[in-house]
Amino acid sequence: MNSEPAKCEHCTKDQKQKFDEIANIIDLYKGKEGSLIQILHLAQEIYGYLPLELQKIIAHSLNIPLSEVSGVISFYSFFSTVPRGEHTIRVCLGTACYVRGGKKLVERLQELLKIQIGQTTENGKFTFEIARCIGACGLAPAMMIDDTVYKQVNVNKLESILSKY
Amino acid sequence: MINITINGKPLSVAKGSTIMEAAKTNHISIPNLCHLEDVHQFGSCRICVVEVKGAKTLQASCITEVREGMVINTHTDKVRKARKVLYELLLSDHTKDCLSCKRNRSCELQELGRTLGIEETRFEGSRSKFYPDSSVSITRDMAKCILCRRCVTVCNDIQGAGVLNAQHRGFNTTISPAMDLPLNSVDCTYCGQCTVVCPVGALKETDSIQKVWSALNDESRRVIVQVAPAVRVALGEEFGLEPGTQVTGKMVAALRGLGFSEVFDTNFAADLTIMEEGTELLNRLEKAIKGDKTTLPMITSCSPGWIKYIEHAYPRFLDNLSTCKSPHTMLGALIKSYYAEKINVNPHDIYVVSVMPCTAKKFEIVREEMQNNGVPNVDAVLTTRELASMIHEAGIDFARLEDEPFDNPLGMSTGAADIFGVTGGVMEAALRTVYELVTGRELPFDGLHVTPIVGLDTVKTAEIKIENPVEAYDYLDGVTVKVAVTSGLKGAGELMEQIEKGESPYHFIEVMGCPGGCITGGGQPRSQDPEVRLKRLRGLYKEDEEKVLRKSHENPFITSIYDEYLEYPGSYKSHELLHTHYVKRGEFNEYLNSDILDNALRDLEKRRASDKPAEPEVSDHRLREEIESARIIALEAENARLKSELEDTLETVNIFKQVIAGGTHKHN
Secondary structure (H helix, E strand, O other), rough: OOOOOOOHHHHHHHHHHHHHHHHHEEEEEEEEOHHHHHHHHHHHHHOOOOOOOHHHHHHHHHHOOHHHHHHHHHHHOOOOOOOOOEEEEEOOOOHHHHHHHHHHEEEEEEEOOOOHHHHHHHOEEEEEEEEEOOOOHHHOOEEEEHHHHHHHHHHHHHHHHOOOO | OOOEOOOEEEEEEEOOOHHHHHHHHOEEEEEOOOOOOOEEEEOOOOEEEEEEEEEEEOOOOOOOOOOOEEEEEEOOOOHHHHHHHHHHHHHHHHHHHHHHOOOOOOOOOHHHHHHHHHOOOOOOOOOOOOOOEEOOOEEOOOOHHHHHHHHHHHHHHHOOOOOEEOOOHHOEEEEEEEHHHHHHHHHOOOHHHHHHHHOOOOEEOOOHHHHHHHOOOOOOOOOEEOOOOHHHOOOOHHHOOOOOHHHHHHHHHHHHHHHHHHHEEEEHHHHHHHHHHHHHHHHHHHHOOOOOOOOOOEEEOOOHHEEEEEHHHHHHHHHHHHHHHOOHHHHHHHHHHHHHHHOOOHHHHEEEEEEEOHHHHHOOOOOOEEEOEEEOOOEEEEHHHHHHHHHHHHHOOHHHOOOOOOOOOOOOOOOHHHHHOOOHHHHHHHHEEEEEEHOOOOOOHHHHHHHHHHHOOEEEEEEOOOOOOHHHHHHOOOEEEEEEEEEOOOHHHHHHHHHOOOOOOOOOOEEEOOOOOOOHHHOOOOOOOOHHHHHHHHHHHHHHHHOOOOOOHHHHHHHHHHHHHHHOOOHHHHHHHHEEOOOOOOOOOOOOOOOOOHHHHHHHHHOOOOOOOOOOOOOOOOHHHHHHHHHHHHHHHHHHHHHHHHHHHHHHHHHHHHHHHHHHHOOO
């Protein structure tokens, strides 16, 4: 097993480069109705999270109030204003997943990762969150790591899933 | 017209009206909470629900339009029960400390409870935990907020400031600046319009009553008060009088009754402003015509909400502002210099209180520019609402007071000063004097009213051609002076956009921060009367028309203050006392702050407006000081409160001691 910590793509680019990248994205979407959420998605992908300073840049460039940008960010649980781990684990706790044992997954993951919901592991690898239905009710209990959906997860599978990252 | 049935009664109502409007025109009142006529139609509180035949659920009548053949029932058992449940749910996450709330008996939530016949609260659940956020001007207490979002609408759609918005979701929702930042660290203009529309005690002016009482009780201080023009046509509303009623004489009597040693009129300084600002305008016009360097259009600087707005939103255009201080700070400066010398009192021992229709003035007086020789021009600002509350507290029977006049030499004013409180008024007052000064003739308008700029439209414009001027103003011959007037920060934003693009055709612009001008300032009485702005406007114009002298330069005390003290408009002395400069703040206070990402933002801005040179750096001491001073004011108020509590307790202890001593004595 490779002992060297996986390098986060985000950390290799310097901040300025990321800001420029985000500025380009804003230019691309500017003037299009309802593009704020799209921009926030991409900005979070590039920067990792959405700190106040980045929100200011977005608000200023789109000529909308900062309070509106922050309002949207704080409304959607997908957006984060604090630094996140390299990978985000989202355990679904929608009704179906909850009934089929989603809660047990949460408990086991808290043990494995040694963190609570909403926190990031010490090595910065995982951020652990819960989701309210990811639309995979037929595959309950489900969880996501980044964009990958894991279906019918049981607590014994968790360790092997995590080891892939 | 559309035919509908409300409560069994067939009615014909206007197409496009909502159920609530249709009901109202037919004298059926539907209870509501978040709705605010002409301002806020949002449907968030659901109190106004009604039964519509055929609809699956109850409909919010404030946002549902009438349709042909609609059958509506507004007060069925189902509807009344639903309203009660909704109301009780609102209460389940409310502090319910009505007896010690500033809005006691003026609270719309309280009133609604009475209307709905609420006698119990069945729901006890989790309660949101919030801490009050206190700036110098406005205090937010989100524990009392009912999330109606009226403040969000005025802040965003009417004022265009965009400081408040809903943050977070569901039970955790708060109405707050971005990232729950405190008000004093964002670009809030302190216009206070949010405090006027708030139905409960969640948004209000930061209290100054306590410190004014302390000053009045301090024998070593001479406490002098001044009153802004707009207060005199609104104060009466707090005592049951019709909006627009002129209560100038009673107000002066009440202020004497409260114990102020002199009652001066901010109007006097309004006349003075016209002399100073008029001279400044003529200087700028002369320079522009002769090709010298100057900045036009010149923009008025009386409204501190507007000043803070431009400092945040258009920091590159501060040179367009007139350098005149606002009238009440001018008067404060004169009280502590000219008048102090006259009565031979140390300026340090004078305490100046301004009664203003405004919450932004509370911030204005703590600015470091608003002091001379280390003495603040004004020590405390009371809003119209706060003055009313002090009058109530002092047991003064306002309605029965005999009229009294202002004190001189700083209490006399002309009609031109009265209209300073209404949109278009400062411009009209300036034109009355400037036109006459330049041409030697009276302003050619009926009754001296510049009709195109009278009224409540957002942006108003006028043109005045100057012909046959007196010799000194030859250079203005044939010049058409173009002016614009706006009230409300959204309109101001529009005019600033023009200036930014270099397309502004105007020479002189009047901006008042609140829609309609000071008559509907953030410190004015809250009113349910949709005609309130018009009524107060008429009140001020009437005040003007009733005066013999209606042009600022005719005020004999203005003439004598220049003769005795200030020399001439724009003199060294008047610059020292009556003029000021402004502070670049930026949208995010970035000119006052200096961290890396703010620099990044500034770079971005520079890239986008590459034609402009880089701005000089300003250290962040200023922002820190302002936040600090806000904290000090809050602490001082708390200190004063605790002190008076302690005194009360000591008194009680003494009374008990006496009682016990008496009892023991008897026993023996």
